[in-house]
Amino acid sequence: xxxxxxxxxxxxxxxxxxxxxxxxxxxxxxxxxxxxxxxxxxxxxxxxxxxxxxxxxxxxxxxxxxxxxxxxxxxxxxxxxxxxxxxxxxxxxxxxxxxxxxxxxxxxxxxxxxxxxxxxxxxxxxxxxxxxxxxxxxxxxxxxxxxxxxxxxxxxxxxxxxxxxxxxxxxxxxxxxxxxxxxxxxxxxxxxxxxxxxxxxxxxxxxxxxxxxxxxxxxxxxxxxxxxxxxxxxxxxxxxxxxxxxxxxxxxxxxxxxxxxxxxxxxxxxxxxxxxxxxxxxxxxxxxxxxxxxxxxxxxxxxxxxxxxxxxxxxxxxxxxxxxxxxxxxxxxxxxxxxxxxxxxxxxxxxxxxxxxxxxxxxxxxxxxxxxxxxxxxxxxxxxxxxxxxxxxxxxxxxxxxxxxxxxxxxxxxxxxxxxxxxxxxxxxxxxxxxxxxxxxxxxxxxxxxxxxxxxxxxxxxxxxxxxxxxxxxxxxxxxxxxxxxxxxxxxxxxxxxxxxxx
Amino acid sequence: xxxxxxxxxxxxxxxxxxxxxxxxxxxxxxxxxxxxxxxxxxxxxxxxxxxxxxxxxxxxxxxxxxxxxxxxxxxxxxxxxxxxxxxxxxxxxxxxxxxxxxxxxxxxxxxxxxxxxxxxxxxxxxxxxxxxxxxxxxxxxxxxxxxxxxxxxxxxxxxxxxxxxxxxxxxxxxxxxxxxxxxxxxxxxxxxxxxxxxxxxxxxxxxxxxxxxxxxxxxxxxxxxxxxxxxxxxxxxxxxxxxxxxxxxxxxxxxxxxxxxxxxxxxxxxxxxxxxxxxxxxxxxxxxxxxxxxxxxxxxxxxxxxxxxxxxxxxxxxxxxxxxxxxxxxxxxxxxxxxxxxxxxxxxxxxxxxxxxxxxxxxxxxx
Ligand SMILES: Nc1ncnc2c1ncn2[C@@H]1O[C@H](COP(=O)(O)OP(=O)(O)OP(=O)(O)O)[C@@H](O)[C@H]1O
Ligand SMILES: [Mg+2]
Numbered sequence: 001x002x003x004x005x006x007x008x009x010x011x012x013x014x015x016x017x018x019x020x021x022x023x024x025x026x027x028x029x030x031x032x033x034x035x036x037x038x039x040x041x042x043x044x045x046x047x048x049x050x051x052x053x054x055x056x057x058x059x060x061x062x063x064x065x066x067x068x069x070x071x072x073x074x075x076x077x078x079x080x081x082x083x084x085x086x087x088x089x090x091x092x093x094x095x096x097x098x099x100x101x102x103x104x105x106x107x108x109x110x111x112x113x114x115x116x117x118x119x120x121x122x123x124x125x126x127x128x129x130x131x132x133x134x135x136x137x138x139x140x141x142x143x144x145x146x147x148x149x150x151x152x153x154x155x156x157x158x159x160x161x162x163x164x165x166x167x168x169x170x171x172x173x174x175x176x177x178x179x180x181x182x183x184x185x186x187x188x189x190x191x192x193x194x195x196x197x198x199x200x201x202x203x204x205x206x207x208x209x210x211x212x213x214x215x216x217x218x219x220x221x222x223x224x225x226x227x228x229x230x231x232x233x234x235x236x237x238x239x240x241x242x243x244x245x246x247x248x249x250x251x252x253x254x255x256x257x258x259x260x261x262x263x264x265x266x267x268x269x270x271x272x273x274x275x276x277x278x279x280x281x282x283x284x285x286x287x288x289x290x291x292x293x294x295x296x297x298x299x300x301x302x303x304x305x306x307x308x309x310x311x312x313x314x315x316x317x318x319x320x321x322x323x324x325x326x327x328x329x330x331x332x333x334x335x336x337x338x339x340x341x342x343x344x345x346x347x348x349x350x351x352x353x354x355x356x357x358x359x360x361x362x363x364x365x366x367x368x369x370x371x372x373x374x375x376x377x378x379x380x381x382x383x384x385x386x387x388x389x390x391x392x393x394x395x396x397x398x399x400x401x402x403x404x405x406x407x408x409x410x411x412x413x414x415x416x417x418x419x420x421x422x423x424x425x426x427x428x429x430x431x432x433x434x435x436x437x438x439x440x441x442x443x444x445x446x447x448x449x450x451x452x453x454x455x456x457x458x459x460x461x462x463x464x465x466x467x468x469x470x471x472x473x474x475x476x477x478x479x480x481x482x483x484x485x486x487x488x489x490x491x492x493x494x495x496x497x498x499x500x501x502x503x
Numbered sequence: 504x505x506x507x508x509x510x511x512x513x514x515x516x517x518x519x520x521x522x523x524x525x526x527x528x529x530x531x532x533x534x535x536x537x538x539x540x541x542x543x544x545x546x547x548x549x550x551x552x553x554x555x556x557x558x559x560x561x562x563x564x565x566x567x568x569x570x571x572x573x574x575x576x577x578x579x580x581x582x583x584x585x586x587x588x589x590x591x592x593x594x595x596x597x598x599x600x601x602x603x604x605x606x607x608x609x610x611x612x613x614x615x616x617x618x619x620x621x622x623x624x625x626x627x628x629x630x631x632x633x634x635x636x637x638x639x640x641x642x643x644x645x646x647x648x649x650x651x652x653x654x655x656x657x658x659x660x661x662x663x664x665x666x667x668x669x670x671x672x673x674x675x676x677x678x679x680x681x682x683x684x685x686x687x688x689x690x691x692x693x694x695x696x697x698x699x700x701x702x703x704x705x706x707x708x709x710x711x712x713x714x715x716x717x718x719x720x721x722x723x724x725x726x727x728x729x730x731x732x733x734x735x736x737x738x739x740x741x742x743x744x745x746x747x748x749x750x751x752x753x754x755x756x757x758x759x760x761x762x763x764x765x766x767x768x769x770x771x772x773x774x775x776x777x778x779x780x781x782x783x784x785x786x787x788x789x790x791x792x793x794x795x796x797x798x799x800x801x802x803x804x805x806x807x808x809x810x811x812x813x814x815x816x817x818x819x820x821x822x823x824x825x826x827x828x829x830x831x832x833x834x835x836x837x838x839x840x841x842x843x844x845x846x847x848x849x850x851x852x853x854x855x856x857x858x859x860x861x862x863x864x865x866x867x868x869x870x
Binding site for chain 2: 056057073306307308327328329330331332338340345346347348349350351352356360361363364369372373374376
């Protein structure tokens with residue numbers, strides 16, 4: 001391993017108003033290594049990376065690339081310094097091809113033809129060298145997320161990145177896609193590139209990084225060799241206390257049927273049948289998990305139950321009543337709460353202040369209104385209580401939601417839906433982007449809900465999460481429920497079922 | 504997280520940026536005036552003196568501003584729900600029909616303050632009705648509201664000319680206009696208000712509509728930031744998918760927002776029709792609907808900002824008139840160019856300085 005530093009951060013400091021996001025950060029990442037960064041939600045990881053990439057400017061401090069100080073005024077300057085970044089939310093033009101996206105902004109010359117030819121050759125070279133296999137003429141919108149992410153990596157490599165930053169790259173990937181990503185990252189490292197990887201999944205840190213840094217409340221609290229540490233140690237460093245990586249729970253005592261899905265079929269926006277004749281029940285006091293590789297109809301199933309997507313056939317019975325499948329507000333009144341899979345798309349209005357999002361969907365409830373007006377006092381008081389209970393940081397209900405860190409945004413949604421004390425809770429990816437401490441807390445809340453006699457339907461692509469929470473597991477593949485298992489089912493069996501191989 | 508999403512302090516976004524834009528508009532206007540051989544400084548002095556120099560000037564300025572407040576609020580309300588209502592012009596025109604019919608029906612029997620509430624409602628209903636079809640087409644069929652409202656401006660103009668020429672015209676008169684309303688169908692002028700500031704209104708038609716406009720500013724603020732409906736409108740405007748999730752009913756919200764927007768535009772007619780001309784004439788709106796777009800943009804879709812922006816445009820209108828009157832070198836068209844520049848810089852290019860300001864601000868914040 002080469003020990004020259006690829007990038008050095010010296011005394012980086014950044015404040016947003018009263019929030020001290022980065023406190024005097026020092027960090028050295030050696031060339032040709034994969035360096036992990038972990039830390040709680042809001043610890044300042046994304047902020048630090050944004051500073052390196054020129055999105056934000058540090059209030060103080062210095063960035064050195066290959067030993068030389070650089071001023072990264074904007075992302076253009078970062079690219080010139082050889083720094084590339086793969087964002088958690090991709091920045092691709094959906095109806096452009098891979099090639100066009102890679103070239104965008106680096107077309108070279110007024111006429112395209114020459115640029116296209118050389119870009120094609122360069123893509124070929126990157127493919128051979130790093131195993132970044134992709135069809136350059138494929139349309140982005142037709143690619144699965146894993147490949148879209150590969151395009152983001154290609155974009156960075158095409159621009160000559162020597163240092164590649166990935167901010168929570170595996171949040172949206174299936175386990176197989178994540179494995180593939182890691183293989184690519186290892187090849188990049190072996191070719192002498194430097195990779196900085198942010199993730200909340202400590203297993204990934206252990207599997208792929210050479211060194212790892214822990215951030216806590218804006219500070220860099222430790223930098224360790226991965227080989228010399230453990231998941232438990234990292235978890236404790238992050239949170240400052242011992243964390244239960246798997247929440248304990250007792251036996252379920254299922255009661256009456258609360259949700260009954262009968263012969264349900266649902267199409268997606270393109271008109272493709274994604275859920276095909278699915279039936280199942282969820283009883284009070286049990287957690288039913290739906291396992292499956294992303295894209296096998298789970299999202300559409302959840303949306304149909306939540307009243308957001310109209311099924312093509314079949315019926316949904318909630319609490320003994322057949323429900324109107326186009327009325328999310330009515331469903332909420334019947335006691336259905338919904339934590340959507342994608343918080344940016346559905347669960348939150350990013351432009352709103354935190355307290356406004358804390359009642360999204362429940363804003364018509366008498367508790368939050370006075371006649372036609374909103375009862376702001378009640379809403380803010382309520383928001384403040386949830387912030388305290390769920391440790392949402394910073395604890396400021398008047399902050400714009402977009403300015404919360406990803407994990408804290410997720411907590412805003414979870415708090416809102418769970419604290420309504422619903423009869424039936426449907427959950428999609430409850431802990432996406434959430435740190436381990438918060439996962440423990442959210443899992444605990446979900447189990448408490450179960451024990452209080454609520455019916456819970458859980459969809460997650462994290463098999464671990466499904467297995468540790470569910471009382472019964474349904475496996476979805478290609479729009480069908482291909483089997484049901486108890487929670488003791490082993491990972492391998494489930495994995496095979498998810499791949500559509502065994503029933 | 505590019506420059507666009509870096510948060511600047513409010514005093515920069517709402518104070519410095521508009522001032523810079525305005526300054527630039529004035530500098531370029533000054534350059535033009537200098538090019539045609541007149542003195543820019545003189546022109547500015549004349550403009551300001553014409554708009555603010557005496558009671559009459561102020562009266563006219565406030566009269567124009569009143570119209571812009573209504574149309575600015577109209578554009579802003581739709582905008583909060585994610586709808587770009589270009590049809591305030593036509594909705595205001597139809598609103599004129601609404602309040603004129605009320606005035607014609609009541610002015611012989613009751614005093615103005617009895618007519619006024621009916622006139623407000625009449626103008627709002629007619630303006631709202633003219634927004635209903637585009638709203639419905641948008642909500643139900645996805646026909647783009649920008650296109651349909653523009654078309655409805657033309658249809659509205661044709662309809663009004665037809666009605667004025669063939670139906671509402673006073674028999675045996677040449678001008679396509681209604682009879683003149685009696686006092687019971689007029690909104691009185693606000694001499695007393697001006698007198699409180701020691702100004703004499705003179706012939707300026709500054710009238711009670713201004714007070715109605717202020718009330719509307721407050722009501723719009725209440726609607727957008729304090730009501731459940733406003734919350735749903737803002738949700739829809741900011742994130743249509745989150746609105747679906749939250750159970751905001753799309754059709755209902757789009758239609759109601761456009762009705763309110765159209766109603767506000769319709770009320771603009773009170774000012775020229777009942778407050779000034781005391782009759783319904785062709786083309787009385789005179790572009791105020793379009794100015795409303797610039798006013799709303801410049802006022803950041805906030806009633807208070809709209810109030811300030813309306814005053815600014817009132818000054819430009821009245822001052823511009825005075826300028827073309829006092830400075831022979833400057834034609835009416837030149838004044839239009841200046842107004843256009845202000846609209847361009849303050850409205851369309853409002854974020855032009857943003858990236859530079861972000862950079863300067865961040866560099867200063869480093870210290
Ligand atoms: N533009 C902003 N304005 C105000 N505060 C901000 C802004 N961006 C980030 N913050 C605050 O800075 C802190 C650090 O946020 P950051 O996004 O870096 O956290 P993170 O470590 O990436 O967390 P997560 O794991 O949840 O993504 C948070 O408290 C956040 O609310
Ligand atoms: Mg982050």
